[in-house]
Amino acid sequence: MRLFSARLIISLILGITLVSLSFSYYQVVREKRVLRGDLKRRAEVLGESLVGNVEKAWGEGSTQALQLLVQGSGNHEHLIGVAVYDQQAQVAAMTPALGKMLTVSPEALTQAMAEDRAESSFVQLGNTPVLIFALPLHRHDGSVGGLAIVHDASYIHAQMLHVWRETFLRVLAQVVLIAFITLLIVRWSIGGPIARAALWMKGLRTGRISSRQEMPGLDMFRPLAREVATMAASLSQARNAAENEARLRDAGESMWTAGRLSVHIRTRLGESRLFVVSNREPYMHQRNGTSLKVVVPPSGLVTALEPVLKACDGTWIAHGSGDADMEAVDAQDCLRVPPDDPRYTLRRVWLSKEEEEGYYYGFANEGLWPLCHIAHTRPTFRASDWQHYEEVNCKFRDALLEEIEGMDAPVVLVQDYHFALLPRLIKEKRPDARVAIFWHIPWPNAEAFGICPWQRQLVDGLLGADLIGFHVQSHCNNFLQTVDRAVESRVDWEHFSVQRQDHRTIVRPFPISVDLTDDKPVDGDNQGFTYTERAALLRSIGVEATLMGIGVDRVDYTKGIPERFLAVERFLEQHPSYQGKFTLVQIGAPSRTHIKRYHDLLEEVEAEAERINLRFQAGKWKPIVFLKRQHSHDEIAPYYRAADLCLVTSLHDGMNLVAKEFLAARRDERGVLILSQFTGAARELRDALLVNPYDIDQTANAIRVALEMEPEEKQLRMQRMRKVIRENNIYRWAGNLITELCEVRLDTKKGDAKPIDVLRAPAA
Ligand code: G6P
Numbered sequence: 001m002r003l004f005s006a007r008l009i010i011s012l013i014l015g016i017t018l019v020s021l022s023f024s025y026y027q028v029v030r031e032k033r034v035l036r037g038d039l040k041r042r043a044e045v046l047g048e049s050l051v052g053n054v055e056k057a058w059g060e061g062s063t064q065a066l067q068l069l070v071q072g073s074g075n076h077e078h079l080i081g082v083a084v085y086d087q088q089a090q091v092a093a094m095t096p097a098l099g100k101m102l103t104v105s106p107e108a109l110t111q112a113m114a115e116d117r118a119e120s121s122f123v124q125l126g127n128t129p130v131l132i133f134a135l136p137l138h139r140h141d142g143s144v145g146g147l148a149i150v151h152d153a154s155y156i157h158a159q160m161l162h163v164w165r166e167t168f169l170r171v172l173a174q175v176v177l178i179a180f181i182t183l184l185i186v187r188w189s190i191g192g193p194i195a196r197a198a199l200w201m202k203g204l205r206t207g208r209i210s211s212r213q214e215m216p217g218l219d220m221f222r223p224l225a226r227e228v229a230t231m232a233a234s235l236s237q238a239r240n241a242a243e244n245e246a247r248l249r250d251a252g253e254s255m256w257t258a259g260r261l262s263v264h265i266r267t268r269l270g271e272s273r274l275f276v277v278s279n280r281e282p283y284m285h286q287r288n289g290t291s292l293k294v295v296v297p298p299s300g301l302v303t304a305l306e307p308v309l310k311a312c313d314g315t316w317i318a319h320g321s322g323d324a325d326m327e328a329v330d331a332q333d334c335l336r337v338p339p340d341d342p343r344y345t346l347r348r349v350w351l352s353k354e355e356e357e358g359y360y361y362g363f364a365n366e367g368l369w370p371l372c373h374i375a376h377t378r379p380t381f382r383a384s385d386w387q388h389y390e391e392v393n394c395k396f397r398d399a400l401l402e403e404i405e406g407m408d409a410p411v412v413l414v415q416d417y418h419f420a421l422l423p424r425l426i427k428e429k430r431p432d433a434r435v436a437i438f439w440h441i442p443w444p445n446a447e448a449f450g451i452c453p454w455q456r457q458l459v460d461g462l463l464g465a466d467l468i469g470f471h472v473q474s475h476c477n478n479f480l481q482t483v484d485r486a487v488e489s490r491v492d493w494e495h496f497s498v499q500r501q502d503h504r505t506i507v508r509p510f511p512i513s514v515d516l517t518d519d520k521p522v523d524g525d526n527q528g529f530t531y532t533e534r535a536a537l538l539r540s541i542g543v544e545a546t547l548m549g550i551g552v553d554r555v556d557y558t559k560g561i562p563e564r565f566l567a568v569e570r571f572l573e574q575h576p577s578y579q580g581k582f583t584l585v586q587i588g589a590p591s592r593t594h595i596k597r598y599h600d601l602l603e604e605v606e607a608e609a610e611r612i613n614l615r616f617q618a619g620k621w622k623p624i625v626f627l628k629r630q631h632s633h634d635e636i637a638p639y640y641r642a643a644d645l646c647l648v649t650s651l652h653d654g655m656n657l658v659a660k661e662f663l664a665a666r667r668d669e670r671g672v673l674i675l676s677q678f679t680g681a682a683r684e685l686r687d688a689l690l691v692n693p694y695d696i697d698q699t700a701n702a703i704r705v706a707l708e709m710e711p712e713e714k715q716l717r718m719q720r721m722r723k724v725i726r727e728n729n730i731y732r733w734a735g736n737l738i739t740e741l742c743e744v745r746l747d748t749k750k751g752d753a754k755p756i757d758v759l760r761a762p763a764a
Helices: 002-059 063-071 107-115 154-206 219-251 258-269 300-312 353-372 383-404 422-429 455-462 473-486 531-540 561-574 596-616 633-642 657-665 696-708 711-727 730-743
Strands: 079-085 091-094 119-125 128-138 144-152 274-277 284-288 291-295 315-319 334-337 344-349 411-415 434-438 467-470 490-492 497-500 503-509 547-554 582-589 624-627 645-648 672-676 689-691
Touching (some): 002 063, 002 119, 002 128, 063 079, 063 091, 079 128, 107 119, 128 154, 154 219, 258 300, 274 300, 300 344, 353 383, 383 422, 411 422, 467 473, 561 582, 561 596, 561 696, 645 657, 657 672, 657 711, 672 711
Parallel strands (some): 315 344, 411 434, 434 467, 582 624
Antiparallel strands (some): 079 091, 079 144, 128 144, 497 503
């Protein structure tokens, strides 16, 4: 720092001196020119006033008159004297003061006489700098003499010295002042902040402070701070992962971590790469005035897959659905994400309005979504939607084929109900690819699925995969029963596989999860929220309460949000002592609102919250706060941590990751999970209070039980559930899926696949 300041100051001094000297030099030269010009003009004026009389006296040959004229030439400022010369350049008359200085006729005079015009020059006479101004004199006989007027020019020299002295003093003062100010600036604006930044970085390095804690008061260094924080977060993750690995090795456990998954994938895949295809993209770019804003969409699928992609730097192919998505990609429609810390590639696929309408809103979300969820919303099947569904599946196949071109044995993980046809479409072109599809939503029983007019095509498309994954065993069973009914094939119930023509597909449950591997407390969040912190959080959303529940969902009719509100109402009705105390904070991200059923549901949920609030609210308390907007993970975290209970009341759900995210957030081992028995998560989380969300009384009672549960009991349940998700985390999910997929024996060589006539009748 000292060396830096010294260098800075020396550079400044040199710079200022150089600039000041250049300016001063220019000023001195200008001033000198002005003063000399001025003196010359005086000499000219005097010369003109004398020349007539002098010529006359010289013409008359009157030496005495000449002498009188030169002596009487006046008392002009700076004038030393005047001399008259004859045609031989001999002195004819001269001011006595000049006699001692001007011993020979000056050069200017000789020139003036020779060229017959006025001449002037600055010369040195002895020690005195002078101006000699010479004029030719004419006599009637044609002979030419000369008049020399000599001025003292030493005052010009003195003036120049004065300017230089002033300049020196000014430069000196400036240098001292600027050096002083620079020192202050360096100390206050750079030295201080750098010292604070160093302290902050040391805190990050030693793990005393979290990377989420901002660098203190360093506006100027904010971009640097962001980079350092990201780097620190990666370092801290790496450190935690290493500690975790060591701990696990020590304990003889075999837990999955990001590090282990990444090594596992590299070993399994060898030269191959991992490709994920899903409809929803992990990052959407949206226009925000003149800048772009990055949004992470509310999707369980995105939450689950992001850590996997980060761990193994694969390529994620998805629909580019943000209004500014096109502005953020390169010529190949790709970009590296996450934007803050790029770890994998996102390839965007563009869909037209009609395609999105038919494939996404129509067939996927008005057809397959209600078909697979038993939530009593009737599926709508339109031929035009189906056509778009087929077309978009082909579009994603083409995008994927482009990405895997020239690559040997790529590994492709297709995601969800948007792409039932994709596995077969890929295999037809690239039988050497290992293809798995994971179905994130439930698979209903064969009768229920059988109402879909295109069930055979869907099942056949799926059976193109080498591996099909569901969250739970019962969805696998339902799927195999559907296969049995829908297409010609051989179902092997013992090994849970299907043989269709030459191709074998295995079907397995892989319960998806969240990333709970790094269990080191961050910012003391193992302490839990204090009452004051929770009160402040609730006040920030306009309510006062002492007990709090949390619900986080996309506003979807499968999530049982109205049923949850009814349960809160029943609870307050049956236990009035909780009125004025318990509030449910419902975070609801509007979803698929383009579809009427979703649009109506949003209104219904709002109206229901309002009705219940009107019935009970008093003072600053109300039973339900409905936060109708999408919240980021960071925004949701404090609510998870502050809540006494979390309500997950899905009417039917493949897994439900909100339940697992809530558990992951509770490092303090407090809080109770109330969980619908119709979620996949309910199979694993037996220590939750399991409820049937249609049974309003049961859910209302679960709220009371949760609020009145002994702290020891809460802690025990929470510890057991956290152990389940720590062990069965998202890395285990991906690790198992990829292991299983890589062990599949591929049955066909590239280009050998034969298209199957899916409309052929199945075996009886
Ligand atoms: C469920 C589906 C996902 C989907 C998510 C959000 O979790 O299984 O595929 O991404 O809902 O729905 P959206 O339609 O907004 O993608």
